[in-house]
Amino acid sequence: MALAKIVYASMTGNNEEIADIVAQKLEELGHTVDVDECTTVEPEEFEDADICVVATYTYGDGDLPDEIVDFYEDLQDLDLSDHIYGVCGSGDTFYDYFCKSVDEFDEAFARTGATRGAEKVKVDLSCDDDDIANLEAFAQALSDQVG
Numbered sequence: 001m002a003l004a005k006i007v008y009a010s011m012t013g014n015n016e017e018i019a020d021i022v023a024q025k026l027e028e029l030g031h032t033v034d035v036d037e038c039t040t041v042e043p044e045e046f047e048d049a050d051i052c053v054v055a056t057y058t059y060g061d062g063d064l065p066d067e068i069v070d071f072y073e074d075l076q077d078l079d080l081s082d083h084i085y086g087v088c089g090s091g092d093t094f095y096d097y098f099c100k101s102v103d104e105f106d107e108a109f110a111r112t113g114a115t116r117g118a119e120k121v122k123v124d125l126s127c128d129d130d131d132i133a134n135l136e137a138f139a140q141a142l143s144d145q146v147g
Contacts, residue, residue, distance in 0.1 A: 001030040002146040005049035009038045009056045009068040014090040014126045019055045021132055022088065025139035026051070031146075038068045043075040051142050052080060052114060054105045056089040062097030064104060072108055081113030084145045086138055088121035098122065117145035 004026045008019040016037075023033045031051070038056075046052040059065050064072055087106045091099035099122035106120055118141035123131045 001032065002050035002143075003048065004031050004033045004051035004053065004142070005046055006033065006035045006053040006055065007038050007041055007046075007071065008035070008054070009065045011057060011059075011065065012126075014123070015055045015057050017127055018088055018090060018123060018135060019053075021127065021135045022053060022055070022139045025136045026143060029140065029143040031143060038071050041071075043071055043078055046075070046080060046083065047078065050084060050146050051117065052083050052085040052109070053142070054085075054087050054089075054109075056087075056101045056105060058089070058091040058095070058097065058099050058101040061095055062100035064101050068101075072105065075105075076108050076111050078112045080109070083112075083114045084117035084142055085109040085112075085114040086116065086118040086120075086142050088123070088135060088138060090123040090125060093124050098124075115145070117142040
């Protein structure tokens with residue numbers, strides 16, 4: 001099957017859990033999955049993957065997490081026109097810009113020419129049963145796009 005690359009940024013562990021849920025479902029669907037924390041990889045590693053996923057949190061009032069800013073900026077220089085992507089992540093509805101980093105990564109992937117394979121998934125803080133179901137459906141949609 002396909003190779004899926006999942007990159008996450010997580011301060012509290014919520015996005016690591018989100019990445020793991022997506023990874024587990026993709027593995028159940030027969031894909032090879034590589035999961036990495038954002039400071040340990042380069043965006044160019046997405047070039048070797050069929051499915052590219054970012055799971056990130058939004059910091060404060062709609063800011064990208066400091067640890068993923070360089071990754072975000074470098075991602076936009078890639079040509080991923082033959083790739084499927086998806087973005088998910090957590091935020092806090094207390095803030096005005098709930099999960100804004102998810103939206104920003106969605107736009108960044110679009111600039112690479114990649115095809116969105118699933119609708120964005122936004123989680124309020126940590127995953128509940130509905131969020132887990134949404135993340136599994138997200139993974140299923142990504143899988144469906146690669147055949």
